Amino acid sequence: MDVVERFVRYAKVSSKSRNEKEFSLLIKDDLEKLGFEIFIDNAGEKVGGNTGNVFGRLKGNSDKKPLLFCAHMDTVEPCDGINPIIEDGIIKSDGTTILSADCKSGIATIIEAIKEVIDSNEERGDIEVLFTICEEVGLLGAKFFDFNKVKAREAFTVDTGGDAGIITIKGPYHHIIEAEFIGKASHAGNAPEKGISAIQMAARAIDNMNLLKIDEETTANIGTIEGGSATNVVAESCKIKLEARSLSEDKLKKQVDSMLKAINEAANYFSGDVKINEYLEYPGFSLKEDSPIKEMFAKACENLSIDYFEKNSRGGADTHFFPESIEATTISCGMSNVHSTEEFISVKNLIDTKNLIAELIRLA
Numbered sequence: 597m598d599v600v601e602r603f604v605r606y607a608k609v610s611s612k613s614r615n616e617k618e619f620s621l622l623i624k625d626d627l628e629k630l631g632f633e634i635f636i637d638n639a640g641e642k643v644g645g646n647t648g649n650v651f652g653r654l655k656g657n658s659d660k661k662p663l664l665f666c667a668h669m670d671t672v673e674p675c676d677g678i679n680p681i682i683e684d685g686i687i688k689s690d691g692t693t694i695l696s697a698d699c700k701s702g703i704a705t706i707i708e709a710i711k712e713v714i715d716s717n718e719e720r721g722d723i724e725v726l727f728t729i730c731e732e733v734g735l736l737g738a739k740f741f742d743f744n745k746v747k748a749r750e751a752f753t754v755d756t757g758g759d760a761g762i763i764t765i766k767g768p769y770h771h772i773i774e775a776e777f778i779g780k781a782s783h784a785g786n787a788p789e790k791g792i793s794a795i796q797m798a799a800r801a802i803d804n805m806n807l808l809k810i811d812e813e814t815t816a817n818i819g820t821i822e823g824g825s826a827t828n829v830v831a832e833s834c835k836i837k838l839e840a841r842s843l844s845e846d847k848l849k850k851q852v853d854s855m856l857k858a859i860n861e862a863a864n865y866f867s868g869d870v871k872i873n874e875y876l877e878y879p880g881f882s883l884k885e886d887s888p889i890k891e892m893f894a895k896a897c898e899n900l901s902i903d904y905f906e907k908n909s910r911g912g913a914d915t916h917f918f919p920e921s922i923e924a925t926t927i928s929c930g931m932s933n934v935h936s937t938e939e940f941i942s943v944k945n946l947i948d949t950k951n952l953i954a955e956l957i958r959l960a
């Protein structure tokens with residue numbers, strides 16, 4: 597089997613978030629055949645899924661450093677009956693489903709790279725893998741994984757778009773705010789003056805917010821709004837759901853504080869009420885200037901004549917939940933147009949990513 601065959605085999609097994617069991621058993625079996633000791637945790641029980649995170653360790657045959665590779669098992673929908681088509685060096689779906697290169701390309705390249713290093717009898721340190729559940733629904737698998745099990749102090753998550761050779765230097769902090777404005781219902785024709793409009797409160801709050809691109813590192817958005825029941829009723833309730841992201845923890849705090857201030861001020865202005873639920877969806881991360889994994893990745897690219905690029909991420913990945921004691925980042929695997937039926941990946945990117953991972957194992 598080569599990396600393309602492995603990818604196609606994995607892509608065909610449906611594994612939407614909270615339903616990763618069938619796929620998890622397939623890769624557990626593949627990893628055990630390579631000599632891995634596998635542990636499946638109970639994160640699935642905590643998030644209402646049918647299986648947990650797959651964590652595996654393969655003992656090394658030298659004193660090289662242990663390394664961990666991570667990718668997620670779950671996918672977005674539509675993902676039933678994925679039928680990958682290979683044409684002119686590009687792998688895509690038949691147009692009725694996603695391809696699931698996000699993130700089966702990560703898993704296939706990791707496992708194939710490890711197999712290659714084992715088969716060639718090269719020196720290697722311990723290799724650990726973490727294949728998570730429920731990444732697409734809030735990084736839940738990584739959030740509930742017990743990282744005390746991990747021996748490696750250096751980790752690569754293989755889960756971002758762009759050609760092989762991209763390393764993420766910073767990932768954002770991501771904060772969610774859910775607010776429900778509570779006014780007072782009244783007949784809009786007979787006694788509107790007795791009512792308090794929750795929709796007006798939401799409108800004032802939103803109008804007083806700084807939104808969308810705040811600066812080079814910070815963004816904010818109103819995701820959803822719902823409220824009211826009929827034109828003849830002064831709306832009693834209006835709910836809004838918002839997010840803010842920033843590569844800087846300080847800037848995120850400032851943005852979130854200003855959004856909360858606008859929400860509270862609007863409720864006060866109309867003498868209404870507001871219930872707020874806000875939380876950090878996931879923390880940010882950033883690699884140090886002299887990060888050893890950055891140097892290692894740059895060296896691997898150089899050895900393989902693959903162009904090396906650094907980028908800041910705007911989205912989340914399992915990397916965000918790695919503890920500070922593990923130096924971790926996200927690297928690309930070549931997936932494109934993810935989360936759509938137009939998703940595709942090139943054969944070249946699958947091979948380059950696999951080769952890079954094998955080279956990282958050699959460089960450890």
Ligand SMILES: [Zn+2]
Pocket residue numbers: 668698699731755
């Ligand atoms: Zn992904």
